[in-house]
Amino acid sequence: MTRTDPLDVPRPHAQLHFGVFFQGVNHWTIWSAPESGSQIDPASFRRVAQTAERGLFDALFLGEGLRLREVDGRIHDLDVAGRPDAITQLAALAAVTRRIGLVSTSNSTFNEPADLARRLSGLDLLSEGRAGWNVVTTDNAWTGANFRRGGYLDHADRYRRAEEFLTVARAMWDGWEEGAIADSALAREWSVRGAVRRVHHRGPQFDIDLAPTLPRSAQGQPVIFQAGDSGEGRDFAARNADVIFSAHGNDFDDALAFADDIRRRLRAIGRPDDDLRILPGTEIILGATEEDAQEKKHWIRLQQVTPATALGIAGLLWGIDLSDRDADGPLPKEDPVVTENDGSFGARRIADPRAVVAEWRAKAEAHGWSLRETVIALGPQRGHVGTPSGLADKFAHFVRHGAIDGFNVTPFLIPDGLDDIVDLLIPELQERGIYRTEYTGTTLRENLGLRAPLTHRSALDRRQAG
């Protein structure tokens, strides 16, 4: 990479923001290493949260899946599984951390606003303004089988429901004026008269009448995160979110194209185009030298893509059960079976399996790769690999050119996977002036450098900001 004059760039003073994702139920998390810790023990969560806080991360982010993953009707048994309820776990972490944001992935399809918005609000109060909500949607009956209403929502309606959900949630969060609670026990009334507004909402998704039960937090409202990559998902983020997670953080041009697209969508609806923080998910693999880093990456990939996992990933691509094949042998001779995915399992969907298989065959033949080597080389690629100073230069280039605002890091090991990043990479970033040396605020919103919640801005604010 060519070094640029740090001041001759679009965003010379840009700062990186880091989040940590604990933990995807996928093969990226290595459970087979002797140092791999428990996925459920509260000590693992505390360790990761406190390490991230030591590294001045903006947020700790917990995932959610409302049904255990299945493949071909059987519970998927190769990857980590079994997680705590996100908000409950984060409320516990609020007691043992001071500055890091606590972001819950929570589903807008299988929750009701009165309940979920209140739970998020409680987390926001207990953490004194550090709560975030990663809004996710589900449409399928397979997940619905765990809930009272079953699978009731059409695919097209899932974002509509999410948007209406957010409208109700924001009305609840805004329901109490600042200073709604008396500041003296001698007051005539506990809450100031007229300071609590009821929420009446009648729409296609919700018919609700309630009195909000919680005051505003230190950050006004929980910070809204969103991760949809479709055009619909990006528009949803542009209209509603404060932070967008993406899968566009590896390649500079791809990241910049995504960021430009998001900025265009923001301008189109009249929001300032720096109103959303763009945090691609990534793995970061560090080594003392470039060779060390590549060697470590190779080791990590072998742990992640076990023979059984290779056969599982290939099986999904081919659409047939390959679990009895030899992962260290050649690619299957058969053509892939293209079936309609009924959405009934929590696994990846592949757009054009025939084309992917053709590419895999060509490359495997050219390099003499086994099936497992092919999966490792050509399967989903993600992550940055290098020395701390090399990656710091690279990230400076990314952030100063507006391709990203930071990363949501997935450690491949729990609970120690962040240690190298915090101890080795963060100081290099600080040296380059692209990373804070202390928390800049006390709330998640402040640390992310965000404006007030969307519903708190007057028309004048919006014009000035734009």
Next chain:
Amino acid sequence: MTGPALHLAVEIDGDGAHPAAWRRAAHSPDQLLTPRRVAQVAAIAENAGFTLITLDDGVLPPGASPDPVGRIGAVERAAFVAASTSTIGIAPVVPVTYAEPFHVSSQLASLDHISAGRAGWVVTEEERPEAARVWGRPLIADAAARARESRDGVEVARALWDSWEDDAVIRSVVTSRYLDRERLHYIDFTGETYAVKGPAIVPRPPQGQLVVLGRPDRVPAAQLDVALVEGRDLASVATAAATAATPRVFAEVEVALDTPDATAAERVADLERHTSWTDRGWLRHVGSAGQLVARLAELSRHVDGVRLHPLVLDEDLPVLSRVVLPALSERRLAARPLPGTSLRSALGLERPANRFAAAAVAAQEDAR
């Protein structure tokens, strides 16, 4: 009945049992819904030697103006408290009249993991019709339907807690399997109004099953570990306790105690000028600490424990902590929970076998 020692629980929601308790609180109203306050009250209860704290909740405001209308969710408070205490049991109130049992089960299982086996669950109902409009769900109109929802909700939560066997995570490097899927179970619950498939998304709680508390006239006895019994006098509490048919029985007791600054009667009268103290048909002790110790000694012959509802937490909890619990402890009428033990052990309850694992073992034996 397990012996002379009484298990002591205390309800710590808001500022106390009296709706106007906030007027005598030691903090200003705007400090109630803060993490500092939540942690402080729990710490006092733990230091005092209580076995269990409960945290009242519901989707509707806790009261009506001029009294407090705000409350942080009980599960969130419980999790926060779990991370800042080490020994005391923690039981949030969670009604399942309208809530999703799958979520409730996950939340409570998580609380048990977070607290290393100190979690309980107080099952209540959303009785008021306004609750349906808050949830945006069809009204569960009558008492029988609400009892049905509680019964089914507890059944689903308990089945989900068993849906992972204790050793479902095998981390078998040789076979590349993290889970043994034979040790995970679909619960396939089908009730009158809904069905739940399972398995849970949270591994089995450390206690196997959380300690479930509730009114024996509202939740089937077979689903309860602890019956919360009511009665205005000792005789009616004793009768209710004798017929509860649950492993443990706790009596609900409201307490207003004499403090160095005012008698209990004066303190009650002061608050009654503003709002009247809701009559729930519970035992009510208004008097000295010594008299309370004597009443609890009497009660210990009929129940395994009591859940105390202090008039004003900031006034009554210090008296309970300094006078009442030490007096009970000296007379061996109550015991502190031991560090490192689960709530189940503290209550002398066994860790239950997993229903699905037991069925699998039975099937294997049949096959022999």
